[in-house]
Amino acid sequence: MGVARVLTVRGATLFGVLVAVLLILVVTLGATGVSDRLLNAQVSETLREQRQSLAQTIRDPDQLEKVLESKKQELLQFYGLDRPWYQRLPDAIIRVFTLDLGSARTLRTVGGSSKVSELIFERLPNTIILVTTALAITAIIGLWVGVRLAVKVGSRLDRAVSYLSAASNALPSWWTGIIFILIFSVQLHLLPIGGIFSAPSPSDIFGKVLDVVWHAILPILTLVAISVGGWTYSVRTMVLNTAQEEFVTAARAKGLPESIVMRRHILRVAAPPIATSLILGLAGSLGGAILTETVFNWPGMGRLFYEGILSFDEAVVVGLTFMFTVIYVVARFLLEVLYIVLDPRVRY
Amino acid sequence: MLRRSVVKELLKTGSGRVGSIFFLVLIGISIYVVATYPLDFGVRSWRNPAVWADYPKAAPPVWTNLLSNLRSAEHQVLDKSQPTQILMGETSRTNVYEFRTNFLSDEPPTLISFTLAGVTFYERSPLLNIRFIRPDQNQLLLYSFVVPGPTAGEQAPIKRYYETPLRVALSNERSAISAVADFSRSSLGVDVDTAQLTREGILKILFSSPEAGHFRILKGVYAVQVAVELYDSRDSVGSLRLVLGGSTFGVLGTDSIGRDLAVGILFGFPVALFIGLVTSTLTTLVGAFAGIVSGYFGGKTDTLIQRVSDILNNIPLLPILIFLAFIFGQNLFVIIFVLIAFSWPGLTVIMRSMVLQIKSEQFVEAARVLGASRMKIVVQHIFPQTAPYVLAQMIFLAPAAILAEAALSFLGLGDPSIPTWGQILESGFRSGAVYVGFWWWIIPPGLLIIFTAMTFVLIALGLEPAVNPRLRRLR
Numbered sequence: 001m002g003v004a005r006v007l008t009v010r011g012a013t014l015f016g017v018l019v020a021v022l023l024i025l026v027v028t029l030g031a032t033g034v035s036d037r038l039l040n041a042q043v044s045e046t047l048r049e050q051r052q053s054l055a056q057t058i059r060d061p062d063q064l065e066k067v068l069e070s071k072k073q074e075l076l077q078f079y080g081l082d083r084p085w086y087q088r089l090p091d092a093i094i095r096v097f098t099l100d101l102g103s104a105r106t107l108r109t110v111g112g113s114s115k116v117s118e119l120i121f122e123r124l125p126n127t128i129i130l131v132t133t134a135l136a137i138t139a140i141i142g143l144w145v146g147v148r149l150a151v152k153v154g155s156r157l158d159r160a161v162s163y164l165s166a167a168s169n170a171l172p173s174w175w176t177g178i179i180f181i182l183i184f185s186v187q188l189h190l191l192p193i194g195g196i197f198s199a200p201s202p203s204d205i206f207g208k209v210l211d212v213v214w215h216a217i218l219p220i221l222t223l224v225a226i227s228v229g230g231w232t233y234s235v236r237t238m239v240l241n242t243a244q245e246e247f248v249t250a251a252r253a254k255g256l257p258e259s260i261v262m263r264r265h266i267l268r269v270a271a272p273p274i275a276t277s278l279i280l281g282l283a284g285s286l287g288g289a290i291l292t293e294t295v296f297n298w299p300g301m302g303r304l305f306y307e308g309i310l311s312f313d314e315a316v317v318v319g320l321t322f323m324f325t326v327i328y329v330v331a332r333f334l335l336e337v338l339y340i341v342l343d344p345r346v347r348y
Numbered sequence: 349m350l351r352r353s354v355v356k357e358l359l360k361t362g363s364g365r366v367g368s369i370f371f372l373v374l375i376g377i378s379i380y381v382v383a384t385y386p387l388d389f390g391v392r393s394w395r396n397p398a399v400w401a402d403y404p405k406a407a408p409p410v411w412t413n414l415l416s417n418l419r420s421a422e423h424q425v426l427d428k429s430q431p432t433q434i435l436m437g438e439t440s441r442t443n444v445y446e447f448r449t450n451f452l453s454d455e456p457p458t459l460i461s462f463t464l465a466g467v468t469f470y471e472r473s474p475l476l477n478i479r480f481i482r483p484d485q486n487q488l489l490l491y492s493f494v495v496p497g498p499t500a501g502e503q504a505p506i507k508r509y510y511e512t513p514l515r516v517a518l519s520n521e522r523s524a525i526s527a528v529a530d531f532s533r534s535s536l537g538v539d540v541d542t543a544q545l546t547r548e549g550i551l552k553i554l555f556s557s558p559e560a561g562h563f564r565i566l567k568g569v570y571a572v573q574v575a576v577e578l579y580d581s582r583d584s585v586g587s588l589r590l591v592l593g594g595s596t597f598g599v600l601g602t603d604s605i606g607r608d609l610a611v612g613i614l615f616g617f618p619v620a621l622f623i624g625l626v627t628s629t630l631t632t633l634v635g636a637f638a639g640i641v642s643g644y645f646g647g648k649t650d651t652l653i654q655r656v657s658d659i660l661n662n663i664p665l666l667p668i669l670i671f672l673a674f675i676f677g678q679n680l681f682v683i684i685f686v687l688i689a690f691s692w693p694g695l696t697v698i699m700r701s702m703v704l705q706i707k708s709e710q711f712v713e714a715a716r717v718l719g720a721s722r723m724k725i726v727v728q729h730i731f732p733q734t735a736p737y738v739l740a741q742m743i744f745l746a747p748a749a750i751l752a753e754a755a756l757s758f759l760g761l762g763d764p765s766i767p768t769w770g771q772i773l774e775s776g777f778r779s780g781a782v783y784v785g786f787w788w789w790i791i792p793p794g795l796l797i798i799f800t801a802m803t804f805v806l807i808a809l810g811l812e813p814a815v816n817p818r819l820r821r822l823r
Binding site (some may be wrong): 014167 | 660670672674675747751754760777783785787791798801804809
């Protein structure tokens with residue numbers, strides 16, 4: 001199989017995921033009548049704006065009402081509100097796809113905009129910073145510790161990590177975060193309880209960056225704590241599986257130093273399955289980010305999700321559900337490319 | 349593999365044994381709760397603030413007293429339905445109800461409240477007098493009350509406080525405050541004005557004596573006498589209750605609206621088990637069925653099932669779960685349904701490959717040659733081979749379901765009619781209990797979520813050697 005073919009197959013599934021989520025979103029919204037409500041809200045908001053501007057040119061109230069009525073009909077037709085919901089599905093899909101979801105009820109960006117897309121894009125970088133940093137730290141610790149464990153299978157540390165990784169299957173990320181707040185912020189007063197900047201925040205760029213790092217320690221610690229056990233364990237198992245292969249024994253028999261056997265023979269071969277387990281853990285990391293941001297009041301998309309739920313804001317929840325799927329699909333695709341780079345059997 | 353040997357294998361491993369014991373504990377507590385709690389506990393008790401009015405707010409557990417030098421007041425609820433003493437007068441009879449308590453705390457109670465239920469009378473309205481008697485034998489009339497007489501057209505016997513009992517928060521009652529002000533002036537020789545008492549509360553004075561300019565807690569036996577004067581032999585009084593509010597309460601403390609956390613947390617046991625077991629069982633049924641159909645029948649059905657499960661398997665679960673729970677309303681069964689709908693494909697993919705392998709084995713071929721029907725081959729020859737694996741997967745699905753429900757509850761999407769551990773944590777988080785350090789509200793429900801999830805993980809780990817024969821040989 002060529003690279004292009006592999007990527008197409010993997011890409012097709014991911015594209016299918018995107019389409020499936022879009023369909024779930026629009027069909028649910030349409031069938032429950034929520035989409036009507038959202039569009040009607042958009043119509044009346046547009047009408048309110050137009051009334052203000054028209055009132056300055058059209059003085060006669062009767063005529064103004066008449067003009068507005070015709071505008072309203074135009075808008076209803078434009079949004080397809082004169083047709084049943086299932087005939088509007090293509091429009092609805094495009095609307096979700098382009099995040100054209102109108103305004104949030106009460107949530108505002110820092111600049112005061114209430115547009116759902118602007119709200120989401122304002123929070124996007126914060127989430128990406130948090131998740132990628134945590135993933136990178138987890139990956140490094142996991143690789144470093146996992147390889148060392150594989151060398152000392154059955155040691156006390158090895159067994160401890162095995163149990164810890166099993167236990168982390170049962171550990172809710174948000175509860176872990178709350179406990180960290182209780183210990184490090186409330187009891188010991190070492191770290192901030194949440195947010196991203198201190199109030200007042202430092203004025204110079206360097207101070208600002210330090211401030212963000214300062215606030216990011218606990219959320220990142222939480223994300224790392226819940227995933228590092230399982231990840232270390234899977235690295236250890238993959239390395240162990242490869243280390244039992246005959247070509248490794250052959251390499252050792254040739255008299256190669258252990259470090260070279262580990263790097264060139266074992267790790268090189270174990271890399272693709274390790275990448276696979278990173279891929280499989282991604283959905284969990286995103287879910288963990290939603291909850292961890294909520295706990296630490298970290299102004300990312302996950303916290304926005306929580307705020308959207310609390311303010312009963314359908315448009316925000318829809319936009320975020322879709323956006324998280326997009327991020328997931330894009331990240332998955334990048335990891336698939338990484339997999340191809342790592343696994344020569346796919347390339348040639 | 350036979351069922352008995354699976355259990356045997358499970359009990360051979362350490363984690364299997366521990367997991368089984370944990371599971372029995374969970375089952376035991378759940379049976380107790382289901383047997384003793386009303387089914388509408390969530391709506392009738394947990395979400396009803398009136399039920400918790402007599403409980404202290406945000407009180408830590410009683411056993412925290414052991415950790416500090418200062419002994420805090422324990423919450424006491426004293427009930428009486430029979431009079432301690434009956435005094436006969438010329439035209440009346442007085443039922444005296446005496447509540448006694450040995451008070452040894454280093455701080456006054458947080459509240460005193462009095463509740464009266466079920467009064468029946470014929471001629472005249474009964475009169476209530478509440479006396480407060482201190483260990484130093486000083487006493488005062490704290491509160492007097494006349495049961496409201498008949499309204500126009502009301503016929504004897506007249507019944508009062510049967511539907512809703514009369515509750516008097518004595519510590520905030522205006523007449524009690526002025527009674528305490530008088531008492532302080534005449535018996536203790538300390539002048540306090542009522543405005544100050546209203547602000548600071550009367551309990552500090554009621555439960556202490558002045559010593560060198562400031563009040564010192566008076567320890568000893570306190571008594572509260574409630575005298576009910578009845579004017580007809582047929583008159584009766586149902587039950588009385590006196591609550592001494594403490595700053596500590598029960599085994600697990602209370603939350604900020606006074607709910608006994610132990611009660612809510614106990615209710616969480618059967619709910620968590622229900623979520624875990626129902627979701628995992630149904631998911632396994634759907635997943636195994638789809639996997640067998642896909643693997644055994646092949647063809648277009650196979651392709652379709654594989655494509656669908658491939659896509660569902662790759663949808664990030666939490667965002668879509670949030671969305672569906674948000675739109676379809678917060679209903680536990682909706683949550684369980686969605687969890688099933690998105691988690692069956694994992695099992696299907698693996699089942700299919702197992703079935704494909706077994707299908708080509710000789711004993712299956714032999715059965716087919718002998719003329720066994722497809723149904724019979726699947727039920728008798730293929731499914732039993734996969735059963736241990738299916739069982740292990742089923743057990744692994746349970747903690748995932750419990751954690752998913754807890755996460756949703758934490759985001760405010762839990763089913764309000766059924767309190768769960770996740771919801772208790774959510775109310776603690778939302779009301780800021782974390783930031784003021786109400787650890788007793790936060791730690792136990794979280795630990796129990798972990799405990800329950802861990803139980804299933806341990807059992808699944810214990811089953812591994814039974815499921816994976818290669819592992820059995822290695823050990």
